[in-house]
Amino acid sequence: xxxxxxxxxxxxxxxxxxxxxxxxxxxxxxxxxxxxxxxxxxxxxxxxxxxxxxxxxxxxxxxxxxxxxxxxxxxxxxxxxxxxxxxxxxxxxxxxxxxxxxxxxxxxxxxxxxxxxxxxxxxxxxxxxxxxxxxxxxxxxxxxxxxxxxxxxxxxxxxxxxxxxxxxxxxxxxxxxxxxxxxxxxxxxxxxxxxxxxxxxxxxxxxxxxxxxxxxxxxxxxxxxxxxxxxxxxxxxxxxxxxxxxxxxx
Amino acid sequence: xxxxxxxxxxxxxxxxxxxxxxxxxxxxxxxxxxxxxxxxxxxxxxxxxxxxxxxxxxxxxxxxxxxxxxxxxxxxxxxxxxxxxxxxxxxxxxxxxxxxxxxxxxxxxxxxxxxxxxxxxxxxxxxxxxxxxxxxxxxxxxxxxxxxxxxxxxxxxxxxxxxxxxxxxxxxxxxxxxxxxxxxxxxxxxxxxxxxxxxxxxxxxxxxxxxxxxxxxxxxxxxxxxxxxxxxxxxxxxxxxxxxxxxxxxxxxxxxxxxxxxxxxxxxxxxxxx
Numbered sequence: 001x002x003x004x005x006x007x008x009x010x011x012x013x014x015x016x017x018x019x020x021x022x023x024x025x026x027x028x029x030x031x032x033x034x035x036x037x038x039x040x041x042x043x044x045x046x047x048x049x050x051x052x053x054x055x056x057x058x059x060x061x062x063x064x065x066x067x068x069x070x071x072x073x074x075x076x077x078x079x080x081x082x083x084x085x086x087x088x089x090x091x092x093x094x095x096x097x098x099x100x101x102x103x104x105x106x107x108x109x110x111x112x113x114x115x116x117x118x119x120x121x122x123x124x125x126x127x128x129x130x131x132x133x134x135x136x137x138x139x140x141x142x143x144x145x146x147x148x149x150x151x152x153x154x155x156x157x158x159x160x161x162x163x164x165x166x167x168x169x170x171x172x173x174x175x176x177x178x179x180x181x182x183x184x185x186x187x188x189x190x191x192x193x194x195x196x197x198x199x200x201x202x203x204x205x206x207x208x209x210x211x212x213x214x215x216x217x218x219x220x221x222x223x224x225x226x227x228x229x230x231x232x233x234x235x236x237x238x239x240x241x242x243x244x245x246x247x248x249x250x
Numbered sequence: 251x252x253x254x255x256x257x258x259x260x261x262x263x264x265x266x267x268x269x270x271x272x273x274x275x276x277x278x279x280x281x282x283x284x285x286x287x288x289x290x291x292x293x294x295x296x297x298x299x300x301x302x303x304x305x306x307x308x309x310x311x312x313x314x315x316x317x318x319x320x321x322x323x324x325x326x327x328x329x330x331x332x333x334x335x336x337x338x339x340x341x342x343x344x345x346x347x348x349x350x351x352x353x354x355x356x357x358x359x360x361x362x363x364x365x366x367x368x369x370x371x372x373x374x375x376x377x378x379x380x381x382x383x384x385x386x387x388x389x390x391x392x393x394x395x396x397x398x399x400x401x402x403x404x405x406x407x408x409x410x411x412x413x414x415x416x417x418x419x420x421x422x423x424x425x426x427x428x429x430x431x432x433x434x435x436x437x438x439x440x441x442x443x444x445x446x447x448x449x450x451x452x453x454x455x456x457x458x459x460x461x462x463x464x465x466x467x468x469x470x471x472x473x474x475x476x477x478x479x480x481x482x483x484x485x486x487x488x489x490x491x492x493x494x495x496x497x498x499x500x501x502x503x504x505x506x507x508x509x510x511x512x513x514x515x516x517x518x519x520x521x522x523x524x
Contacts, residue, residue, distance in 0.1 A: 075417060
């Protein structure tokens with residue numbers, strides 16, 4: 001049995017008296033590529049925020065790489081792309097290279113200074129995302145798709161063992177999207193990087209992921225696409241047509 | 251009188267030295283505050299400084315010694331109100347700021363006899379800075395600047411994207427607390443340079459000047475620091491030469507530099523467009 005990378009145990013979360021998540025438990029192991037789907041407001045982003053310690057659950061606990069979240073400190077093993085681009089000042093005076101470099105800080109001790117190996121890793125990430133030519137451009141000068149590629153580069157610059165991406169492809173054009181999914185597939189296949197990808201694009205998630213998690217306050221389904229495709233319960237949730245599209249793409 | 255003749259006077263040397271350190275402090279912190287949309291915290295804390303100066307005069311204690319702890323506590327109050335009471339930063343600043351100024355007015359009214367002293371703090375008098383104030387300002391400035399340099403990368407990450415910074419293992423809550431405390435110290439130290447009424451200008455103007463021109467985060471800090479230094483040194487000499495109030499001259503020199511940077515940016519954009 002591969003080592004567990006994430007263990008979520010009985011997670012619940014309440015906001016303004018409303019249950020956002022109830023009793024969510026699952027385990028992700030090395031090599032998993034999980035498509036996390038669910039309707040708007042179903043708690044997908046909240047779940048991710050709890051897994052990363054950004055939000056605290058009402059009850060339950062999280063273990064990352066075998067350690068309780070409270071004791072976990074090896075953040076360089078985790079790459080994260082938040083749902084929306086930070087509500088940042090369009091005139092923020094930072095270059096693409098400076099922003100990608102922020103991804104390297106998690107592996108640094110105090111005082112955090114970047115060295116040669118960091119600059120090499122930054123160069124690799126810029127190259128992988130095809131943003132080499134704009135490395136000195138200010139972030140505010142870029143298009144939405146270019147900004148998203150910069151943030152993806154920041155998420156993968158450490159070659160993480162766990163990569164959590166919240167709706168990463170919303171701003172990408174078809175070519176950049178295809179390039180991005182190829183990159184993820186390579187990370188997952190070559191390095192066994194665990195990927196959790198939140199998406200509304202249920203129609204194409206079957207092309208990429210090897211597991212599906214359907215969340216709507218609780219986990220309604222978590223398993224392989226084969227199981228998903230043969231589940232009558234999922235047929236009733238998704239409708240036969242949507243289920244067919246997802247399974248056909250897989 | 252020539253510049254070199256001015257430099258022979260101890261009070262001018264002290265003003266230049268103290269003003270330069272405060273300028274460096276305000277300009278670096280200012281970039282962070284402006285980018286985090288927290289720039290009015292300087293104004294809010296300055297109002298609290300008014301209340302604390304009144305308290306110091308009322309208690310017959312040197313105002314700086316009262317202001318430092320009071321303003322630092324108030325800055326923590328703003329942070330807690332923002333985090334716990336679900337208030338936006340501007341509303342939290344508004345609450346603490348109005349309480350500070352109301353307290354100052356109340357104390358001034360009850361005491362009745364220190365209006366002239368209070369007036370000097372409102373508009374500052376950098377040329378009257380004593381040796382003790384100078385040493386304290388330099389020591390605190392060096393301490394604050396050292397913290398900014400040591401935590402530069404963490405502060406940069408948090409300023410750009412706080413959520414990502416947390417997932418990078420950066421203790422953002424602790425860093426936020428540190429930043430507002432540094433801002434409080436800076437505001438108190440700045441009251442002698444430009445006065446309580448104009449402190450926020452020292453925080454905001456060099457930063458927005460830098461944001462017109464900078465093409466990088468580090469460059470923004472450097473341009474901001476240069477603009478602040480130039481305006482403090484230039485402002486002191488212009489005020490001496492033309493017999494103008496020094497604090498106000500420093501602020502207006504800052505503003506002229508901002509206009510200059512704004513014009514350069516527009517020219518640059520026009521050239522790119524054509």
